[in-house]
């Protein structure tokens with residue numbers, strides 16, 4: 001675990017605890033029951049609060065779902081996966097493509113399709129990087 005950082009509610013800068021300024025007029029700015037600020041921003045003098053640790057996302061599976069005309073065309077992933085596509089609208093579907101599945105509370109008939117994702121970690125990484133930009 002890293003050192004806890006404190007984030008300014010106004011300007012978003014983060015500080016270590018010893019960098020924070022003392023809070024002026026504490027009880028004029030903080031009401032009982034509110035989250036306790038950890039100090040004052042030395043830059044803009046707004047209140048700073050403990051920053052939650054960012055969850056580690058490095059071990060999460062990423063998938064990209066590509067649609068074509070509203071239908072799933074391809075599912076790219078950085079780890080092997082199977083996926084099920086379900087559609088409660090079964091009108092005009094073949095009998096062998098319909099199953100009774102409990103998705104919510106009650107069993108219902110759905111059109112289903114089981115498929116494998118395309119494992120392509122490089123492309124998935126590139127797409128996520130482009131989106132983050």
Ligand SMILES: [Zn+2]
Nearest residue numbers: 008011041044
């Ligand atoms: Zn600030």
